[in-house]
Amino acid sequence: MSDIALSVLDLVPVRSGQTSAEAIASSLDLAATADRLGYRRYWFAEHHNMPAVASTTPPVLIAAAAMRTTKVRLGSGGVMLPNHAPLIVAEQFAALEAIAPGRIDLGLGRAPGSDPVITQLLRQAGTSSDVEQFPRHVQDIAALVSGDGATLRFTSGGEYTVRATPAATGTPEVWLLGSSDYSAQLAASHGLPYVFANHFSGQGLERALDLYRTGYQPSEEHPEPRTFLTVNAVAAPTAEEAEARALPQLRMMARLRLNQPLVALDTVEQALATETDAATDQVTEAARSRWFVGTGETVAAEVRSFAAKYGVEEVMLSPVAASYDSEPKDTAPGRTQTLELIAAAL
Structure with a gap:
């Protein structure tokens, strides 16, 4: 590939008629493809109680992907920290670092990753972190996964050392x-690498990058600001096929934005056969204007232009190509060819 690095963000989409086992199998196959093609990293998102998304537990998926890959960095895009106790997150990623040394990224976010009901269920044990405590818990996790660990100081005097794993030889790289x-x-302010979730919103991208770069405080691990951007992408041999494969995910985005009931992802045929209203069409068109959809050559050109415009040398693709009815349910041919065609053209 060129001097622009490509990476992958995977939400483990679940299509109509597909089981969770088949969806996960297809994502693990895609991770192996990314590894073979020379992609830099492969991250799993955290979402809950969504019929079309099976990426509920990034650490489990990362461990499974580690068994199918040898070179690509594996990580979370990201762990939603308010849903989890910081020590548990640190222990999980310290273990992953031991499983795949030098290949683990710990991406942390503060959104719930679901609706208010599920958020309450995730936090009902009373041990998970608080949104207001997010900055401190990020620091805690970074200390816990380090070789020295973190030191607790008791108000009555004395100290207590806590380590995420007994004898770490490496640490996962923390991203916000x-x-x-x-x-x-x-x-x-913390001197950490940063990723703007452009695939989800796209609003406020330039301002966020400017705030990050101009306000960056160098750290020992990261003396310079470091960032990349995410984009939704579909590549196919023809532009017509690419547009067709993009349609189911565009319709799903519209359902999410319009607060409509969520369902498993349509196949291409189901999406093409479904009539829509004006509100759905408006949301779909707005989302499509920000997606990279076309042949491998046209999408690669968009990636190059996008990277140059925002001054990044890495772009993380969320391959949102849906499947046709006839395609196997334990693989993702549309997503696979998206990674292959873009890599070949870049």
Whole structure:
């Protein structure tokens, strides 16, 4: 590939008639493809109680992907920290670092990753972190996964050392994720790498990057600001096929934006056969204007232009190509050819 690095963000989509086992199998196959093609990293998102998304537990998926890959960095895009106790997150990713040394990224976000009901269920044990405590918990996790660990100081006197794993030989790389000014400024103040969730929103991208870069406070691990951007992408041998494969995910985005009941992802045939209203069409068209959809050559050209415009040398693709009815349910031919065609053209 060129001097622009490509990476992958995977939400483990679940299509109509597909089981969770088949969806996960297709994603693990895609991770192996990304590894073979020379992609830099492969991240799994965290979402809950969504019929079309099976990426509920990034650490489990990362461990499974580690068994299918040898070179690509594996990580979370991201772990939604308010849903979890910081020590548990640190222990999970310290273990992953031991499984795949030098290949683990820990992307942290502060959104719930679901609706208010599921958020309450995730936090009902009373041990998970609080949104207001997010900055401190990010620091805690970074300390816990380090070789020295973290030191607790008791108000009555004395200290207690806590380590995420007994004898770490490496540490996962911590990234902050977000789509707001808050996350950009927090990453800058902590001297951490930062990723703007452009695939989800796209609003406020330039301001967030400016806040991050101009306010960056160098750290020992990261003396310079470091960032890349995410985009939704579909590539196919023809532009017509690419547009058809993009349609189911565009319709799903419209359902999400319009607060309509969520369902498993349509196949291409189902999406083409479904009539829509004006509101759905408006949301779909707005989302499509920000997606990279076309042949491998046209999408690669868009990636190059996008990277140059925002001054990044890495672009993370969310391959959102849907499947046709006739395609196997334990693989994702549309997503696979998206990665192959873009890599070949770039």
